[in-house]
Amino acid sequence: MSKAHVVHTGIITAIGNDTAACLQSLLEGKSGIGKAEILKTHWQDELPVAEVKLSNEELAGKTGVSPDWPRTALLSAIAVQEAWEPYKEKAKGLRTSFFSANTVGGMDLTENVYKDFITDVQSVALKQIINHECGAITEIVAAHFGIGDFVTTISTACSSSANSIMMAAQMIEAGMLDIAIAGGADSLSKFTLNGFHTLMILDKQPCQPFDNNRRGLNLGEGAGYVLLMSEKAMQQCGAQAICTVSGYANANDAYHQTASSPDGIGNKLAMGNALKKAGLKPADISYINLHGTGTANNDSSEGKAVEAIFEGRVPMASSTKAFTGHTLGAAGGVEAVFSALSIKEGVVFPNMRWQTQMEDINWQVETKLKTGQDISHVLSNSFGFGGNCSSLIFSSC
Amino acid sequence: MLNIDLYINSAGIISGAGNNMNGNFLQNIPQYSANALPAVEPDYKEYIPVMQLRRMSRAVRMGVVAAKTAMQQAGIEKPDAMCVGSAYGCLQDTETFLGKMTEQDEQMLTPTAFIQSTHNTVAGQIALLANCNGHNLTYVHRGHSFEHAIIDAKLYLQQHPGEHLLVGAIEEQTANSIKALQYAGATAKEHYAPGDVMAGSLHAPVCGEGAAFFSITQQPLSEKSIHIAGLDIFRADEQTAFEKISTFANNNSPFDVFVSGMNGEKRNHAFYRRLGEEIFKYTPRTTFKQFCGEYPVAASFATGMLFHRIFPGIDASRVKNIVLVNNHCEYYSCWKFTL
Numbered sequence: 001m002s003k004a005h006v007v008h009t010g011i012i013t014a015i016g017n018d019t020a021a022c023l024q025s026l027l028e029g030k031s032g033i034g035k036a037e038i039l040k041t042h043w044q045d046e047l048p049v050a051e052v053k054l055s056n057e058e059l060a061g062k063t064g065v066s067p068d069w070p071r072t073a074l075l076s077a078i079a080v081q082e083a084w085e086p087y088k089e090k091a092k093g094l095r096t097s098f099f100s101a102n103t104v105g106g107m108d109l110t111e112n113v114y115k116d117f118i119t120d121v122q123s124v125a126l127k128q129i130i131n132h133e134c135g136a137i138t139e140i141v142a143a144h145f146g147i148g149d150f151v152t153t154i155s156t157a158c159s160s161s162a163n164s165i166m167m168a169a170q171m172i173e174a175g176m177l178d179i180a181i182a183g184g185a186d187s188l189s190k191f192t193l194n195g196f197h198t199l200m201i202l203d204k205q206p207c208q209p210f211d212n213n214r215r216g217l218n219l220g221e222g223a224g225y226v227l228l229m230s231e232k233a234m235q236q237c238g239a240q241a242i243c244t245v246s247g248y249a250n251a252n253d254a255y256h257q258t259a260s261s262p263d264g265i266g267n268k269l270a271m272g273n274a275l276k277k278a279g280l281k282p283a284d285i286s287y288i289n290l291h292g293t294g295t296a297n298n299d300s301s302e303g304k305a306v307e308a309i310f311e312g313r314v315p316m317a318s319s320t321k322a323f324t325g326h327t328l329g330a331a332g333g334v335e336a337v338f339s340a341l342s343i344k345e346g347v348v349f350p351n352m353r354w355q356t357q358m359e360d361i362n363w364q365v366e367t368k369l370k371t372g373q374d375i376s377h378v379l380s381n382s383f384g385f386g387g388n389c390s391s392l393i394f395s396s397c
Numbered sequence: 398m399l400n401i402d403l404y405i406n407s408a409g410i411i412s413g414a415g416n417n418m419n420g421n422f423l424q425n426i427p428q429y430s431a432n433a434l435p436a437v438e439p440d441y442k443e444y445i446p447v448m449q450l451r452r453m454s455r456a457v458r459m460g461v462v463a464a465k466t467a468m469q470q471a472g473i474e475k476p477d478a479m480c481v482g483s484a485y486g487c488l489q490d491t492e493t494f495l496g497k498m499t500e501q502d503e504q505m506l507t508p509t510a511f512i513q514s515t516h517n518t519v520a521g522q523i524a525l526l527a528n529c530n531g532h533n534l535t536y537v538h539r540g541h542s543f544e545h546a547i548i549d550a551k552l553y554l555q556q557h558p559g560e561h562l563l564v565g566a567i568e569e570q571t572a573n574s575i576k577a578l579q580y581a582g583a584t585a586k587e588h589y590a591p592g593d594v595m596a597g598s599l600h601a602p603v604c605g606e607g608a609a610f611f612s613i614t615q616q617p618l619s620e621k622s623i624h625i626a627g628l629d630i631f632r633a634d635e636q637t638a639f640e641k642i643s644t645f646a647n648n649n650s651p652f653d654v655f656v657s658g659m660n661g662e663k664r665n666h667a668f669y670r671r672l673g674e675e676i677f678k679y680t681p682r683t684t685f686k687q688f689c690g691e692y693p694v695a696a697s698f699a700t701g702m703l704f705h706r707i708f709p710g711i712d713a714s715r716v717k718n719i720v721l722v723n724n725h726c727e728y729y730s731c732w733k734f735t736l
Contacts, residue, residue, distance in 0.1 A: 195511035386521025
């Protein structure tokens with residue numbers, strides 16, 4: 001049985017258009033949260049977002065695809081291109097697959113024509129609605145890159161792309177595939193912005209995850225993928241592993257459709273079972289990339305669950321959402337890239353804007369950049385609506 | 398071909414051709430003249446407290462009750478894990494929120510419809526009602542959403558042997574989704590009868606919907622259990638699909654019945670007729686989309702029909718090995734079941 005090795009990454013977020021640019025921003029403490037400029041919404045001046053400051057035409061130009069694609073597909077294609085470009089010629093004959101999660105599908109286009117669609121469907125160009133489905137986003141990107149041995153789309157809200165990495169790792173371990181590009185993408189849309197706003201969990205200022213006075217989350221957009229290979233594929237492609245996907249688990253909180261249980265039942269199960277799968281003890285974990293959205297509810301239940309699993313001896317931990325915002329279906333993919341970077345570069349990213357210790361937990365997040373660290377195992381958490389909780393563990397080779 | 402090797406021990410089915418909650422599933426062949434077949438829904442009050450029911454959209458109601466039925470029939474209170482497929486997700490709630498957002502220019506909105514619009518709402522609600530903390534995934538990959546849930550079940554059971562899974566699929570139709578599918582040429586505008594579907598004379602298929610959930614284990618739980626002995630899935634053009642189906646047939650024959658996913662549209666009918674004449678020449682053939690209509694997870698309806706040993710027009714007592722070939726647009730699946 002071959003493990004799934006992370007050999008390369010691809011990413012685009014508000015803090016950078018590729019892995020190197022994102023890393024630079026993480027090291028320099030440069031946040032991507034600010035005023036919406038591309039997304040046209042009633043809430044432009046009130047709700048900050050972590051937006052990729054490129055128009056759809058500019059995004060499309062980076063990969064040579066149609067600017068008529070939904071924005072989620074445009075973001076996805078850029079990150080896939082970065083992850084896949086160095087190996088696509090070397091992978092001939094290997095079974096190559098694409099596991100891409102998203103939650104928003106083509107909603108950014110649909111929402112602009114929905115009024116017209118209701119009154120007179122003929123007045124709406126088919127291209128505005130034809131890629132509305134979440135699965136369509138994955139398929140048009142897969143077709144552009146000629147990836148077809150296995151293509152799937154997972155949608156489990158904010159944990160979506162952690163689950164696509166989990167499934168990809170399993171299929172490589174089971175010998176069903178050789179190569180997987182796994183992660184997810186999501187663009188900003190009025191639909192999601194307004195949806196989260198009605199839940200009253202959006203921060204009107206840049207968010208402060210794990211701060212006692214946190215006010216909520218900022219939505220972000222982007223795409224993040226890890227390129228996973230079996231040992232056989234690495235040999236053929238001459239690829240070096242950055243780390244392996246050593247553990248994964250998916251659990252359900254079964255508490256409430258949107259809220260997490262106070263003690264983080266699902267969170268604890270996901271983290272505990274991922275450790276079990278990896279054959280690791282809590283003390284083996286060097287760094288936790290927290291889900292840490294900045295909402296009162298998430299950070300409290302995640303914080304308590306972490307405290308319980310690590311029995312009070314919590315390793316270095318931080319949320320990177322103060323940089324990227326909450327990229328929803330892309331978050332697990334984006335943070336998998338950050339986890340791989342943490343191992344590769346020996347760094348722990350700061351939990352930005354932290355000021356005040358949370359009253360209901362007895363441990364502290366890392367607030368300053370740490371460099372020169374020996375990072376062997378990173379735990380990455382992704383929790384979401386529908387009670388979906390997933391944890392991944394990345395381990396140095 | 399994927400080495401699936403799983404057993405289906407029970408089924409909960411809600412479809413345009415009726416549901417299996419009262420013991421007479423498909424006893425009477427449905428009659429209609431329609432371009433869309435709404436699911437025949439059971440009396441949900443028997444399954445879900447009225448207060449909870451009021452907040453649930455049709456997709457959630459269908460999914461939850463089909464799941465409950467599958468669990469009851471298998472004699473379990475809650476599964477260890479679940480895998481769900483749904484290409485379109487919760488359309489009704491999505492449209493409600495989208496409609497209000499556009500009408501009210503993004504103001505004075507309430508969260509309920511948004512909360513329930515996410516694709517994993519059905520799986521989340523089943524987990525919530527059954528208090529199931531296990532693995533919980535939702536696949537949203539067009540005409541392969543159900544098949545990917547089956548593959549996930551296989552992967553999960555490999556690592557968690559002996560556990561009991563709930564696997565299912567759900568799709569709801571709305572007036573607007575039918576309108577959009579008609580605009581794209583994927584659903585009929587004219588009204589058709591079951592005979593028209595079977596004759597393959599449609600300009601576009603009749604739109605279906607429904608939910609089908611199954612208890613799935615690695616070993617059979619009773620003599621009712623049926624075996625998924627093989628599965629191959631691919632996205633392909635017709636010629637490539639023909640070749641792949643031919644390979645699947647060669648590797649898995651003989652079969653006692655060929656269950657065809659023919660949806661009644663002319664070209665689709667010609668394709669399945671060619672399969673019947675060239676690949677499954679000596680195998681009796683039957684169809685199911687005249688019952689349930691065409692929708693991305695229609696293979697789940699067919700699976701439910703096979704679980705109930707219903708093979709329209711064929712002597713069921715002689716059936717042991719079944720091949721099911723289905724497609725939704727260019728998404729194909731070939732299944733081998735044994736009774």
